[in-house]
Amino acid sequence: MKKILILGITVVALAACTDVKVPFLSSTKTESSSSTSAPVFANLKEQLNGREFIIVTDGYNKKTSIGFQGDRVYGFSGINRYFGDYQVSGGKLVFGEFGLTRMAGSEKEMTQELQFLDLLKKNKSVTLSGNTLTLISNEGIELIFKDSKAVSTETK
Template identity: 30%
Template sequence: MKKIFLFMVTGLMFVGCFGKKEDVASKIIGNTYVLQKVIDGSEVDVTFEKDRLSGKAGVNNYFANYKIDGQTITIENPGSTRMMGPEELMKQEQEYLKNLNEAKNIKLTEKGIVITTTSGVQLDFDKK
């Protein structure tokens, strides 16, 4: 009897570790998120649609296809308009688009989302 009980408890613990994946994709579609910690006076944001995202990268608008599986996100080569702006905003924009291209994980937070890149950079967004 003891063995059966231990087997059942172990099985339940094992199943709990591999429970249902959080459905991040369905919770972010149709929402706009604003990147925190940007240069004063600039705004960087992202809006998620079904398989596509778009937004303002500081100076230019950008767009890309994306895929989410659980908390793993892949953003495919973001493209953007090609307007020029102040040098510091252009540097911020280039860094942001580079980080989006390296996106690896996405997590829902109380305020919005956090996207983490392959190099460990965290992009912290608040819901607009």
């Protein structure tokens, strides 16, 4: 048993140190699918970079926002500010864990804020059309945002 374990560790170590593909350690499916879709997703990330969007979907604090800077996401979730990492993958935004400030509000506001953050995490698709960013959750709920610069020019 020890010999098999040592042999397995040796194979993994050698494969990690070389460019040789070991068939049972590499997956050609993920390599080919990611190479064909990467430019589309990278383009979306470039289009989002440096932009901040304000929610226009009814039922949320009108200052609720989402912004993007590099690999970072940030915004206002109704009571608190949130921040974290994100990626674009498979036609959706994949968020890491959010950090939050610790302000308190009414029970209704707190529930609304948690629902908003949960919908961000559960998005199944994202579209950016001009100044409108739309996230659709797994449940089919749409969060629609407008570019904050476009919103500020509309109100003037």
